Amino acid sequence: MSSTVVDHAPDHHGHDDHHHAAPTGWRRWLFATNHKDIGTMYLLFSFIMLLEGGALALLIRTELFEPGIQFFQPDLFNQFTTMHGLIMIFGAIMPALVGFANYMIPLQIGASDMAFARMNNFSFWLLPVGAIMLTGSFFVPGGATAAGWTLYAPLSLQMGPGMDMAIFAVHILGASSIMGAINIIVTILNMRAPGMTLMKMPLFCWTWLITAFLLIAVMPVLAAAVTMLLTDRHFGTGFFNAAAGGDPVLYQHVFWFFGHPEVYIMILPAFGIVSAIIPTFSRKRLFGYASMVYATAAIAVLSFIVWAHHMFATGMPVTGQLYFMYATMLISIPTGVKVFNWVATMWRGSLTFETPMLFSVGFIFVFTLGGFTGLILAVAPIDIAVHDTYYVVAHFHYVLVAGSLFALFAGTYYWLPKWTGRMYNEKLGKIHFWSTMLSFNLTFFPMHFLGLAGMPRRYVDYAPQFTDFHQVATIGAFWFGFSQLLFLYIILKTYRGAGETATAQVWEGAEGLEWTLPSPLPFHTFETPPVVK
Amino acid sequence: MKKLQGLLGLGALLPACTAWAQVQDMPGGPKVLQVNLHKGVTEIAESMYSLHIMMLIICTVIFIAVFGVMFYSIWAHRKSKGFKASVFHEHMGVEVAWTVVPFIIVIAMALPATKTVVAMKDTSSADITVKATGYQWKWGYEYLDGKAKGINFISNMTTPYDQIEGGAEKSNTYLMEVDNELVVPTGKKVRVVITADDVIHSFFVPELGVKQDAIPGFLRDAWFRTDKVGTYRGQCAELCGQNHAFMPIVVRVVSPEDYDKWIAEQQKVAAK
Numbered sequence: 001m002s003s004t005v006v007d008h009a010p011d012h013h014g015h016d017d018h019h020h021a022a023p024t025g026w027r028r029w030l031f032a033t034n035h036k037d038i039g040t041m042y043l044l045f046s047f048i049m050l051l052e053g054g055a056l057a058l059l060i061r062t063e064l065f066e067p068g069i070q071f072f073q074p075d076l077f078n079q080f081t082t083m084h085g086l087i088m089i090f091g092a093i094m095p096a097l098v099g100f101a102n103y104m105i106p107l108q109i110g111a112s113d114m115a116f117a118r119m120n121n122f123s124f125w126l127l128p129v130g131a132i133m134l135t136g137s138f139f140v141p142g143g144a145t146a147a148g149w150t151l152y153a154p155l156s157l158q159m160g161p162g163m164d165m166a167i168f169a170v171h172i173l174g175a176s177s178i179m180g181a182i183n184i185i186v187t188i189l190n191m192r193a194p195g196m197t198l199m200k201m202p203l204f205c206w207t208w209l210i211t212a213f214l215l216i217a218v219m220p221v222l223a224a225a226v227t228m229l230l231t232d233r234h235f236g237t238g239f240f241n242a243a244a245g246g247d248p249v250l251y252q253h254v255f256w257f258f259g260h261p262e263v264y265i266m267i268l269p270a271f272g273i274v275s276a277i278i279p280t281f282s283r284k285r286l287f288g289y290a291s292m293v294y295a296t297a298a299i300a301v302l303s304f305i306v307w308a309h310h311m312f313a314t315g316m317p318v319t320g321q322l323y324f325m326y327a328t329m330l331i332s333i334p335t336g337v338k339v340f341n342w343v344a345t346m347w348r349g350s351l352t353f354e355t356p357m358l359f360s361v362g363f364i365f366v367f368t369l370g371g372f373t374g375l376i377l378a379v380a381p382i383d384i385a386v387h388d389t390y391y392v393v394a395h396f397h398y399v400l401v402a403g404s405l406f407a408l409f410a411g412t413y414y415w416l417p418k419w420t421g422r423m424y425n426e427k428l429g430k431i432h433f434w435s436t437m438l439s440f441n442l443t444f445f446p447m448h449f450l451g452l453a454g455m456p457r458r459y460v461d462y463a464p465q466f467t468d469f470h471q472v473a474t475i476g477a478f479w480f481g482f483s484q485l486l487f488l489y490i491i492l493k494t495y496r497g498a499g500e501t502a503t504a505q506v507w508e509g510a511e512g513l514e515w516t517l518p519s520p521l522p523f524h525t526f527e528t529p530p531v532v533k
Numbered sequence: 534m535k536k537l538q539g540l541l542g543l544g545a546l547l548p549a550c551t552a553w554a555q556v557q558d559m560p561g562g563p564k565v566l567q568v569n570l571h572k573g574v575t576e577i578a579e580s581m582y583s584l585h586i587m588m589l590i591i592c593t594v595i596f597i598a599v600f601g602v603m604f605y606s607i608w609a610h611r612k613s614k615g616f617k618a619s620v621f622h623e624h625m626g627v628e629v630a631w632t633v634v635p636f637i638i639v640i641a642m643a644l645p646a647t648k649t650v651v652a653m654k655d656t657s658s659a660d661i662t663v664k665a666t667g668y669q670w671k672w673g674y675e676y677l678d679g680k681a682k683g684i685n686f687i688s689n690m691t692t693p694y695d696q697i698e699g700g701a702e703k704s705n706t707y708l709m710e711v712d713n714e715l716v717v718p719t720g721k722k723v724r725v726v727i728t729a730d731d732v733i734h735s736f737f738v739p740e741l742g743v744k745q746d747a748i749p750g751f752l753r754d755a756w757f758r759t760d761k762v763g764t765y766r767g768q769c770a771e772l773c774g775q776n777h778a779f780m781p782i783v784v785r786v787v788s789p790e791d792y793d794k795w796i797a798e799q800q801k802v803a804a805k
Contacts, residue, residue, distance in 0.1 A: 067707065068699045074775040148772045154749060155732040155774060242750020248733055249748060283612070285622035313735060313770070314746045315727075315753035318654040322647060329639045333632060340631045343599060346606045350618035353607075361607070365600065372592040379588060379642065381649040384744045385570055385581045388735060388770040452585075453567035454739035456770045459778040464556045464703050465563040 022523045030125075033117035035102050036521060038124050040419075042099025043412070045127055047488070049091030050405075052135065054481050056084040061477040067464045077460040078146035079162075083134065085149025086166065089266070090173045091131055093404050097269040098123075098180045100411055101208045103419070105184060107514035107521070108202045110193025110530045115186040116179075123179035130172040137162035137169075148458060150259070151226065153240035153251040157233055164233070167226045174219040181212035181219075188212075193513070195532035199293070202512050203286065206293050207272030210300045214261045214268075217304075222258035225251060249314050256307035264303045266400060268296055270407030271338060274360045276512070277414050278342050281357035282349030283509035288341040295334035295341075302331050312380050313387045321380045328378035332371065339368055354507070355429030359410035362437050363402065370398025373448070388458075391451025397444045409436070409487065416494055417502035421520030424494040432490060435483040442476030561740055561783075562709050562766035571739040574761040574786075578742025580649045587645065591638065653742075656756045659724030661717060667727075667734025667747035667769065670776035674715050677726070681792075684799045688713045690779050697779075708778065709766040714785040718792035722758045732774060738767030738782055746771055759786055 023031065032038050060080050063072050072080065102120065106113055114120045137144040142160025145151065156163055188209045192201070201209075228251070231237040238244020240251045279286045286292065309328040312321060342364050353361070373395040377383050386392065409432075417423050446469035451457075455466045462470065493499070502519040513532070517525050558564040573579045610616045661681070666673040668687075675685035688711045695701040697708075704710070717723045727736050729747035736755065737744040740763075745755040767782040787795065 067703060069697055070699065074778065078772070078775065078777070146775070152733060152772070155772065158732065158774065242748075247751070249751070283618040284620070287621075288623050288628055290623070291628050313744050314748065315755075318651055321650050321654065325646060325650065326643055329643060332639060333635045336635045337628070337632055339599065340627075343603045343606070344624075344627070345622075346603060346610070348610055348616075348619040348621075349606070350612040350616050351607060351610050352612045361603075364603070368596070368599070372596065375592065375642075376585065376588045379584060379646045381577070381581045381646060381653055382570075382585050382588065384653065385578075385585070385739065385742065387744060388737075449566075449568040452570045453563045454571065454737075454767065455563070456737065456768050456778075458772045459768075461697060461708060461778045463559060463563055463708050464705075465559050465565050465567070467556065468566055 032121055032124075033113070034523060035106050035114045035117070035120065036419075036523070038114075038120050039099050039101075039103030041124055042095050042102055042127075045124075045131070046092050046096035046099060049087055049095070049131060050484070053084050053087035053092055054484065056080045056087065058477060058481050060084065061474040063460060064462070064470050065474045066471075067462050067467055069461055072460070074460040075146055076143065078148075078458065079138065079144040081458050082146055082148050083138070083144050086134060086170075087131075088400075089149065089262075090170065091127075091134070093266050093400065093408075094173075094177060095127055096408050097208075097211075097266070097404070098177070098184075100204075100269065100273065100408070100415075101180070101184050104415065104514065105187060105205055105208060106191070107517065107525060108205055108512055109188060109191065109196050110513050110526050110532065111187060111191035112524065112526050112529075114183050115191055116183050119179050120183055123176045123183070126172050126176040126179075130169040130176070133165050133169040133172065137165035140165065150252075150255060151229065152255075153229060153232065153248050156229055157240065164230065167230050170226050171223055174223050177215050178219050181215035184208055184212040185216075193526070193529040193532050196513075199290065200532065202272075203275035203289065203292055203296075204269065204272030207268040207275075207296050210296050211265050211268045214265050214300055214303065218258040218261045218265075221254060222262075225254040225258065228254070249311070252311050252314060253308065256310045257304075259310065260307040261300070261303040263396075263399070264299055266404045268299065270363070270404045271296065273407045273411040273414070274342065274363050277356045277360040277410050278345050278364075280414070280507050280509040280511070281352050281354060281360075282346050283351075284345060284349040286341070287344035287347075288337075291337055292341055295337040298334040299331060302327065302334070306331065309378060309380075309383070312383045325378055325380040329375065332375045332378075335371055339364060339371070350509075352508075354413075354426060355424070355433055356410045356414035358430060358433040359406050359413065362433065363406040363410060366402035366406065366437070366440070367399060370395055370403060373398060386451050388456055389451035390447040390455045390457055393457050394444050394447035394451060397447070401444070402440055406436075409433075412491070414507075415514075416491065417506045418514060418517075418519050418521060420494050420497075421502050421518075422494050422497060422499040423502050423506075424490050424499060428486065428490050432483060432486045435486065436480065439476050439479035439483055443473050443480050444476070446470075446472045446476075557705055559706055559709060559766065561764045562706065563739075573742050574740050574759040574763065574765065575742050575757045577649065577653050577757065578740060580645075580652070581742050584646055584649060588642065591642065595638075656724050656754045658722065659756060660721035662724045662726060663715065663717070664726045664728070665715070665736050665747065665782075667729035667731075667736070667773070667780070669731050669774050670769075670780040672711075672715075672734075672736075672780060672782060673730075674713075681796045681799070684796065684803070686713045686799075688715065688783070690781055692779070706766065709768065709781045709783065711781055711783045714764065714783045716785045716787060716792065716795050718789045719760050719762055719786055720758070720789070722756055724754055724756045726752055726754045728752050733771045734769050734773045734780070735771035736767075736782060737770035738765050738784055740765040741767075741784060743767075744770055762786055762788060 140161045145159045145163040145166045147156035228239040238246040240246045240248045306328045308324045570582050662677040664675040672688045727745045727747045729749040734747040741757040743755045765784045769780045
């Protein structure tokens with residue numbers, strides 16, 4: 001892939017008169033069809049949601065600093081845990097990854113924009129609508145849904161109107177994701193520059209192509225699950241009511257058929273970002289490019305056949321438990337291949353550790369810990385011991401925060417000079433990394449212990465024996481949360497034009513089409529496709 | 534507390550600790566600063582514990598191997614040390630090796646786990662069958678066979694509200710104490726048939742190695758057998774609404790003689 005030789009396209013200023021002048025003011029954003037503007041809006045939106053979800057997390061950790069009920073009554077506490085999950089997944093991580101896709105995929109494959117520019121606009125502007133609906137549900141009678149982000153029936157059938165708002169918000173955000181996914185697939189399959197064969201594409205495009213197929217496959221399944229909740233709640237159906245011939249466990253099967261591919265939707269593009277950064281700062285090609293592509297595809301296929309490992313405790317037949325245990329353990333093989341490939345890329349490279357590289361190496365290190373706990377959780381008898389405890393909370397924060405979020409930070413620092421034309425403050429970036437890395441582990445590592453000792457998750461109160469590790473976690477959480485304000489400061493300062501001017505190449509070891517463009521990027525790029533040899 | 538201060542050096546960060554300086558391990562429940570699974574008092578809980586140790590050892594070995602290589606590279610292959618990058622970017626041999634070797638390791642992990650799964654799911658030929666029903670937010674128990682047949686009662690948490698709200702000092706079994714404990718004898722295979730009345734709950738007792746969701750309208754089962762007399766404490770493990778944290782499960786395992794005495798008492802109470 002990185003052997004790509006770029007034939008610089010001839011200057012083409014003479015023939016872009018079919019473009020109107022770049023729109024300005026609010027119209028530029030509301031009617032945006034430019035993939036860079038839409039990408040920027042996606043990233044801004046997801047960061048706002050990250051702060052909202054983070055604020056909810058800090059409220060949770062505040063209540064859990066001591067045993068007993070100090071600040072929030074149990075129902076409000078449950079609303080916080082539920083909304084924290086929904087906002088982080090559907091508001092922060094997924095839109096941020098789509099933002100990167102919007103911004104970077106056309107630049108990486110030499111396309112002038114995304115395939116469906118107006119649909120792109122629509123899929124972004126659905127997000128604030130969904131977000132307002134989710135957040136607004138706190139203020140309706142009964143408050144937001146308190147059924148957990150998984151919205152398990154029949155508990156979710158007991159909720160007030162906040163639950164209906166959450167259902168509609170999930171529908172809206174899901175529609176946005178599907179449109180985004182269609183756009184990405186069509187763009188990648190049809191708009192690659194001449195010579196940019198699929199197996200020459202940067203890995204980020206590959207991981208997103210596969211992720212987009214996952215999204216199209218499973219977002220409708222989630223929509224079906226929550227629609228059945230809606231009709232059970234209001235229209236007298238009994239999908240999840242045993243007395244009416246339904247089954248509460250059916251909900252879990254449908255939900256996790258979406259839910260497990262969903263976790264790969266949130267991590268595969270992150271793999272792509274890290275696979276771009278590690279070679280750059282190792283000054284060496286990505287090791288095993290082809291096997292990276294195959295491993296990504298293998299993970300995607302396996303993700304469809306392992307869903308019930310989230311449901312070992314529901315009590316399935318012994319053969320079911322064995323099958324889902326074996327299938328789940330298999331996922332560690334392609335995931336392991338990826339980790340080995342990253343390490344082999346670094347091996348005998350010429351390494352430097354700018355902030356994107358720090359976050360990427362941090363990603364490999366901490367994500368792998370999350371991978372190990374995933375493997376441990378796959379072992380059904382151990383899962384029975386720690387299912388629905390803090391061990392699971394620790395596990396999925398290791399893969400979602402240290403996985404997806406670290407990769408998002410890495411990607412932001414990596415491409416920020418390209419976006420803004422300025423270098424960020426490297427020293428502050430490094431402080432941000434170390435502060436984030438240490439506080440993350442301080443927050444979530446003790447949660448493994450809590451879970452092993454039997455502390456159930458989604459508890460507003462706990463036995464005093466659990467106090468010490470909860471206090472460590474709360475201290476870590478506040479440190480982690482406030483560290484992210486430093487990130488905001490660094491980004492805003494760079495956008496305001498502080499820092500050195502960035503070159504087109506930006507990073508010494510960077511290869512690929514996006515680095516052939518000037519920094520900052522002109523409003524339109526690759527109007528004449530480059531030729532890739 | 535002293536253990537933690539020594540262990541993590543975080544004493545200075547925990548100013549509030551003094552309030553719980555007297556917290557002791559909870560018998561049959563969590564220990565202070567417990568960092569691993571409960572050792573367990575049943576065959577299943579013990580094999581969960583040893584499976585977990587096995588997994589920890591394997592994962593630690595892999596962890597050290599992989600990150601040993603990575604950190605060596607970080608230390609040695611730096612541009613600042615003048616290290617020039619190599620150009621290799623694939624190697625069929627190692628790529629096949631690190632696909633096949635993990636596959637073999639995974640099989641090695643799956644074999645002992647399979648044995649435990651099969652044992653765990655075998656609820657046949659039980660000596661005593663008890664039905665546990667989850668309610669919002671308490672448990673109901675009913676003895677379905679044997680000498681205790683017909684005994685049934687509701688089990689409520691007894692932790693008083695002023696302990697929860699912070700007015701009174703918290704007891705050592707805070708949140709994990711009930712008025713009516715589930716009483717079973719030692720040495721007998723106890724099958725617990727589990728269901729729920731309203732929403733999904735989960736019957737979870739770490740020391741017994743049991744966790745089974747209670748699903749309204751359906752019956753599920755789990756089993757345990759222990760030779761150790763004692764009181765074993767667990768909590769509801771599936772989000773079930775506002776008092777999810779306040780519906781503990783307490784199982785008291787007694788000798789067969791004491792079990793008979795307990796049955797007699799219960800029947801006397803019922804006869805009144």
